[in-house]
Amino acid sequence: MAPKAMKAVKKTNVGRGSEKTNEANKQRKRLSKSTLRSALVSGLKEQTGRKDIKFSAAPKVAEKCIGTVPIEQRAGYPLVFPKGSVNPKDWKTSNGVKIEVDFNRAAWLPDDWGQGVKMTQPSSRSTGGGGGILTSFVGPDMKVFFHKKTTEAYVGRPLTNQEGFKGQVRLAQLQAKQAVQLARLQIKDVSKGGSLGLIGTDPDPEFFKLLSPSEKKCLPSKDEFHFCIVSARRAAKVEGVRDIFMVQTQLVEAGVTPTWYVDAESLKDYQALGLRAVVGxxxxxxxxxxxxxxxxxxxxxxQLSDDISAWEYRAGNKAAERTDDAVNAAHAAAKRFIVSPVAAARFMLAKMRSVEGPKPKLGGVYMLGSCARTFGGDAFSRQHFILGDFFVVDVGSSVLFDEEMRLKEDYDFSCSHIKAHGSVLRCNRMTLNVKHYSNNGGAVSTRDSKGVEERRNIDVLNRKWPRCFRPNPKRKNEVIMRWKGSTDADDEEEGDGSGKQMPKKSAAHKAQGSGKKTASGPVAVKKKAMVKKTLLPKNISPKGVLVCTAKVPGSSYMAARCKKAAGMKVEDVVGSFKFQKEAGSSQSTYGLSDLKYDLHRGYLAVKGGKGGA
Structure with missing residues (x-):
């Protein structure tokens, strides 16, 4: 189920790509669950040689993939074969026209029937537009029909979707497997400079290169995890089954078998799909x-939701300033990793176990579909909301969910972990592709149009965690979490439900509407200084000078960065100063959260300026 919606915020340029990026997205959309079927149809139309029909050529990767999928792995292949049935490889019409096994299957088609497509010849009714192929329903005795009514007349009974449900389950399973094949072939094409399209999962070793040497020492094996999918009432509908197998396939491909925690009424439906399901x-x-x-x-x-289609991580440098242009540029320049759920969990746990300070027992991902805005802040944060769609709980924690809550339970769980263990760890550059509110079953069934249940759960949050939540000004019946006394930079700013501020528009962007000139540069410089000042606490001046105190950090890299920062102005350090956590590791940018930490721990002090020492 999808307890939270990662709904993109309206009226913002954050996350919008260039024309080139948008074109790439259009190309990717062409590769979907219907791609192979479309490629088969296009190929047949091309084979007819007819000049009176129009059709679009299929993506090359789909054309290649068709040849790798045996007819037994196509949805149109019959599920059962009564004695005397004709082998689908020999299907043809009474006129001897070859019938190809289809990648699709009608919802009402009986298990012992198959579905194919055949080429047609022009007739007096040809209009010069579409056409060229016919979907064909083939009986065990190779009787061929082109319509449901004529098929029903032949079998002598009405044909319902219930009769064809097993075929739809098989269709969902095959489409999930074929999506993986498409991704793998697309990777080969991309590596050879081929057309843009669906991107496959990146190899784990490449992704784990982002970890420092000390973090790699904490990298767990996949056998250390118990993967759980919380779901309900989705195994009896074709759309739900398709989503279920998409998640299941990704986990199985990564080498693990998850356990599905479902409601008692749906248990048999989930088990009938071959899933390891228990009543939760x-x-x-x-x-x-x-x-x-x-x-x-x-x-x-x-724990995972039952409708996740992708895990993505963006690795790149932090934006120089928090403007639309800057964060979008940083986001676009970042290296993109499509990772398996297992790799995502291993990466997250390695980070959790190797951090300085209180060891978090809960880790999760960013709550929106795009992480563009996070490039204005730190890649990881320690006192923020952890989304319930995908999270990791390390051993040694006794924190449980409050069963009084039926919605927003992940907000409460996040607060409970921060209270019990001192922090959580959110990977702000890791995002999910999730359906959310549109799903049938699960948390969606708990919501009501008037928001009564939403408000009841918000009241519970406010009672348990006073001053930690405030109403979201942009989204009805939603809240913004800000942990008491948090020192993370994101907590200093207004948000849209994520606890994050909308990045500010650049001076040039604002000037476009005002008619002001920006070529000379002063406007942009002034804007940058103003941004830095607004990020700082009121008692710290950007002109203040940092000095080391007598207290020395226990960590060698912290001691080195404090020594290096000493003598520099605050405005020249925050967002610009670089340091290394490990020898040989990539450089990190000294952020506001780093400054607050060093000041709070007494490693640094500020001299001069408002509020300085």
Missing amino acids: GKLTPSRNRALKDAKSKGKVCV
Whole structure:
């Protein structure tokens, strides 16, 4: 289920790409669950040689993929073969026209029937537009029909979707597998300079190069995890089954078999799909059973929603300033990794176990579909909301979900972890592709159009965690979390539901509407200084000078960065100063959260300026 919606914020340029990026996105959309079927149809139309029909050529990667998929792995292949049935490789019409097994399947088609496509010849009714192929329904005895009514007349009974449900389940399974094949072939094409399209999962070793040497020492194996998918009432509908197999396929491909925690009424439906399913109950009881099962096994608990189609990570430098142009540029320049859910969990846990200070037991991803705005801040934060769609709970935590809550339970869980363990770890550059509110079943069924249940759960949050939540001014019945006494930079700013401020427009962008000139540069310089000043606490002047105190950090890299920063102005350090956490590791940018930490711990002090020492 999808307890939270990663809904893009309206009226912002953040995350909008260039024309080149938008064109790439259009290309990717062409590769979907119907891509192979479309490629088959296009190929047949081309083979007819007819000049009176129009059709679009299929992506080359799809053309290649068709040849790798045997007819037995196409949805149009019959599920059962009564005695005397004709082999689909020999299908043809009464006129001897070859029938190709289709990649699609009608919802009402009986298990012992198949579906194919055949070429047609022009007739007096040809209009010079579409056409050229016919979808064909083929019986066990190779009787061929082109319409449902004539098929029903032949079998002597009405044909319903219930009769064809097994075929639809198989269709969903095959489409999930074929999506993986398309991705792999597309990677080969991209590496050879081929057309843009669906991008496959990056190899784990390449992704893990982002970890420092000390973090790599904490990298767990996949066997240390208990992967749990919380779901309900989705295994009896074709759309839900398709989503289920998309998640299941990604986990199985990565070498793990998840456990599905479902409601009692749906258990048999999930088990009928061949899933390892157990009764968990409603949302929070299911989450708690998953946590307890992982604890009893001595494993790390990973919980996922049942509608995630992709995990993505962006690795790149922080933007020089928090403007639309700057964060979008940094986001676009970052290296893009498409990772498996297993690699995502391993990466996250390595980060959690190697951080300085209180060791977090809860880790998660950024809550929006695009992480462009996070390039104005730190790549990881320690006192922020952890989304319930995908999170990791390390061993050694006894925190459970509050079963009084039926929505927004992940907000409460985040607060409970910060209170119990001192921090959490959110990977601000890792995002998910999730359906959310449109799904049937799960948390969607708990919501009501009037928002009564939403407000009840918000009241629970405010009662348990006073002064940690405030109403979201842009989204009804949503809240913004800000942990008490947080020193993270993001907490100093207004947000849209994520706790993050909308990056400011650049001076040049504002001047476009005002008619002011920006070529001379002073406007942009003034804007940059103003941005830095607004980010700082009121008692620290950007002109203040940093000095080392008698207190020396226990960490060698912290001691080195403090020594290097000493004598520099605050405005020249925050967002610009570079330091290394490990020898040989990539450089990190000294952010506002670093400054606050060093000041709070007493490693640095500020002299001069308003509020200086």
